[in-house]
Amino acid sequence: MSARDAFDDWIAEARGVSVAEFCRARAIALRPADQGQPCPGCGGRDRFSVNAKKNLWQCRVSGLGGDAIALAQHMDGSDFLAACEAVTGRPPPGREAAESEAQRRARETRLAQEAERRAREAAEKERAAARFREEERRQAFRIWRAALPAAGTPVEAYLALRGLAPPPQGRLRFAADLPLWDRPGGRILHRGPAMVAAIERPDGRFGGVHRTWLDLRKPKGKAEIVDPATGEALPAKKVRGSKKGGSILLAHSGAAPRRFFLGEGVETVLSAYWSLREACSALLDGAEFRSAVDLDNLAGKAKGRVRHPEAATRDAAGRTRPVFVRSDEPDLDDDRPIIFIPGSVEELVLLGDGDSDEFATRLAMRRAVARFSARYPRLTIRLAMSAPGLDFNDMRLRGRRAA
Numbered sequence: 001m002s003a004r005d006a007f008d009d010w011i012a013e014a015r016g017v018s019v020a021e022f023c024r025a026r027a028i029a030l031r032p033a034d035q036g037q038p039c040p041g042c043g044g045r046d047r048f049s050v051n052a053k054k055n056l057w058q059c060r061v062s063g064l065g066g067d068a069i070a071l072a073q074h075m076d077g078s079d080f081l082a083a084c085e086a087v088t089g090r091p092p093p094g095r096e097a098a099e100s101e102a103q104r105r106a107r108e109t110r111l112a113q114e115a116e117r118r119a120r121e122a123a124e125k126e127r128a129a130a131r132f133r134e135e136e137r138r139q140a141f142r143i144w145r146a147a148l149p150a151a152g153t154p155v156e157a158y159l160a161l162r163g164l165a166p167p168p169q170g171r172l173r174f175a176a177d178l179p180l181w182d183r184p185g186g187r188i189l190h191r192g193p194a195m196v197a198a199i200e201r202p203d204g205r206f207g208g209v210h211r212t213w214l215d216l217r218k219p220k221g222k223a224e225i226v227d228p229a230t231g232e233a234l235p236a237k238k239v240r241g242s243k244k245g246g247s248i249l250l251a252h253s254g255a256a257p258r259r260f261f262l263g264e265g266v267e268t269v270l271s272a273y274w275s276l277r278e279a280c281s282a283l284l285d286g287a288e289f290r291s292a293v294d295l296d297n298l299a300g301k302a303k304g305r306v307r308h309p310e311a312a313t314r315d316a317a318g319r320t321r322p323v324f325v326r327s328d329e330p331d332l333d334d335d336r337p338i339i340f341i342p343g344s345v346e347e348l349v350l351l352g353d354g355d356s357d358e359f360a361t362r363l364a365m366r367r368a369v370a371r372f373s374a375r376y377p378r379l380t381i382r383l384a385m386s387a388p389g390l391d392f393n394d395m396r397l398r399g400r401r402a403a
Helices: 003-016 020-026 068-076 081-089 101-146 153-162 267-281 295-299 360-373 392-402
Strands: 035-037 043-051 056-059 172-181 188-200 206-213 237-241 248-252 259-263 285-291 306-312 321-328 347-352 380-385
Touching: 003 068, 003 081, 020 043, 020 068, 056 068, 056 101, 068 081, 068 285, 101 172, 101 188, 101 237, 153 188, 172 206, 248 267, 248 380, 259 267, 267 285, 267 347, 267 392, 295 360, 306 360, 321 360, 347 360, 360 380
Parallel strands: 259 285, 259 347, 347 380
Antiparallel strands: 035 043, 043 056, 172 188, 188 206, 206 237, 248 285, 306 321
């Protein structure tokens, strides 16, 4: 093989390294593309994302992006050949023979120092992130500690609008005047009364709070929040602290539950609880009811995507493009914690709402079944879906109106 061929093969080898592979080599943990994360080249909070399917990365602030070689250039401030060396882990062909022993040692020392520097930076970033998470958890606990018991407060009135009531064991409280920040220490977008729910981590410790801002003048009692600067409608529910692997206790009938009901939102799970209590109270014996906070925390990360059978979108040129959603196969290599199920539990019932995209939600709930089955093979797991186009609270309210 000629020197030129060997050099071309080395370049091709560098181009063949995926962005995800290079990120793993540099100890960069990737989040889902729609979440964003700090850029390993220029920092920030959520400016960096990777599209593993297209093998591309992008930094929204710098405007840079591309393949693994471009990422190495962005991170290291290096030229193309140095980036190829960083990606392949070896110098260009022929350089080994041309350099002296002293040059080789100097190069290896430089590479080792660079690797050590990157490891120190990654460790410091993780320590900083851990400090931030702990401070957020502390702030969330202050919110929880300052809130009042739900009985006799607007929380009770809010749940009554939905045909519900707070069970005595439920980890629900009321905050009379709670601010909604766009980010910690940023702008206050809204403030007012809110239902506050305590999120319990898998290790049993307090993890954060889930907040629902209230406006009892609205049909379902939730506040309608608008960004005062942009006019954008904002969700009335937010988490402070950590939700990963956490859950909200809503009701239980004993310290050692045999049946465990787990659904997405507080209102969904309470709707199932009160409907069962009125129709079949025997199912409540030895049962525990918890909210998973949201669907992602319940279902976990998917291993791939599938084409939506109906949904489509149009690009800037007016062409119809298919929509892809996350598949029902869980990514069992995902290191995010899963919600803890006590050892006494024999049956897990997962509650799935049908009021959003039924196809995507059903895939997510099937993913949840597979995820919990892999983690807790001893359990009997059942999936209960609400009627298409409705969530469990819609079904409960319709039933009460019909009665």
